[in-house]
Amino acid sequence: MVIPMVSIRLKVGPKGQIVIPKVFREAYGIKEGGEVIIEPTDKGLIIKAPADVKTLMEKLKERRKMMRGIGIQAKLGDLKNIDLEDEFDEDIP
Numbered sequence: 001m002v003i004p005m006v007s008i009r010l011k012v013g014p015k016g017q018i019v020i021p022k023v024f025r026e027a028y029g030i031k032e033g034g035e036v037i038i039e040p041t042d043k044g045l046i047i048k049a050p051a052d053v054k055t056l057m058e059k060l061k062e063r064r065k066m067m068r069g070i071g072i073q074a075k076l077g078d079l080k081n082i083d084l085e086d087e088f089d090e091d092i093p
Contacts, residue, residue: 020047 028049039046
């Protein structure tokens, strides 16, 4: 089901909660007790359903093929001596 681009104004509850309209929950497979992903952008927040496992696995396989195609192949233990916090440390204003 494809939903045309529309804007809907929602009320924010006392704890910052919003209710995602039923038509959107059904279209994007968001179920009670489930999870959503929220991403901040320069233009606002994006709320989306997490990818299902099958879709995620397909994307990972595509990424692996692409990495092999450009000659990059990670091996177990490649990152054991790298401090990822230092690697991705950025000055946040």
